[in-house]
Amino acid sequence: MKTLYTAEALASGEGRDGNARTRDGKLDVTLASPMELGGSGEGTNPEQLFAAGYAACFHSALRLVGRKERADLRDSAVAAKIHFGALDGGEGYGLAAELEIALPALDKETAEALMDKAHRICPYSNATRGNMDVAITLVEFAA
Missing domain, CATH: 2.20.25.10 (N-terminal domain of TfIIb)
Incomplete structure (x- = not known):
C-alpha cells in the first residue's frame, strides 16, 4: 500500500x-x-467513533463513484450502527456493522450499483471485509 x-x-x-x-x-x-x-x-466510546468514521468514509466513497457516473447524489446520506458483543463460543469480543444508505434521487437499481462500487473502494469496508459482518441496506431511493 x-x-x-x-x-x-x-x-x-x-x-x-x-x-x-x-x-x-x-x-x-x-x-x-x-x-x-x-x-x-x-x-x-470507541464504537461511536467507529460508527462516525465508517459512515463518513463510506459516504465519501459513495459520492466519489457517484460523481464518476454523473449520478444525482442530492440528499444522500449514510448511517452506521456498530454492534459490540461477546464472540460466539470463544474468548473475547467482536464487532458487526450495519450501514443504511439513502439515495433519494436515484432509482433502486442505480443506487444499489453505486453502493456495491462504494463498498469495493471504501477503506473501512476493505479493512473490515472478512473480519466482521457488514450489512448494507438501501433505505431510501426514488420510486
Whole structure:
C-alpha cells in the first residue's frame, strides 16, 4: 500500500474510561463506557467513533463513484450502527456493522450499483471485509 495520509491518536486513562485525542488536537474526547456495558455513559466510546468514521468514509466513497457516473447524489446520506458483543463460543469480543444508505434521487437499481462500487473502494469496508459482518441496506431511493 502506498500511504497517502496517516492519522495519529493517543488514548490514555482507563481505556474505555479515559481520553482520546489526535496529535493535531482537532479531536479531543472524553471516553466513557456506555451504560449498557455498566459505564457512566458520560462520554463517547470507541464504537461511536467507529460508527462516525465508517459512515463518513463510506459516504465519501459513495459520492466519489457517484460523481464518476454523473449520478444525482442530492440528499444522500449514510448511517452506521456498530454492534459490540461477546464472540460466539470463544474468548473475547467482536464487532458487526450495519450501514443504511439513502439515495433519494436515484432509482433502486442505480443506487444499489453505486453502493456495491462504494463498498469495493471504501477503506473501512476493505479493512473490515472478512473480519466482521457488514450489512448494507438501501433505505431510501426514488420510486
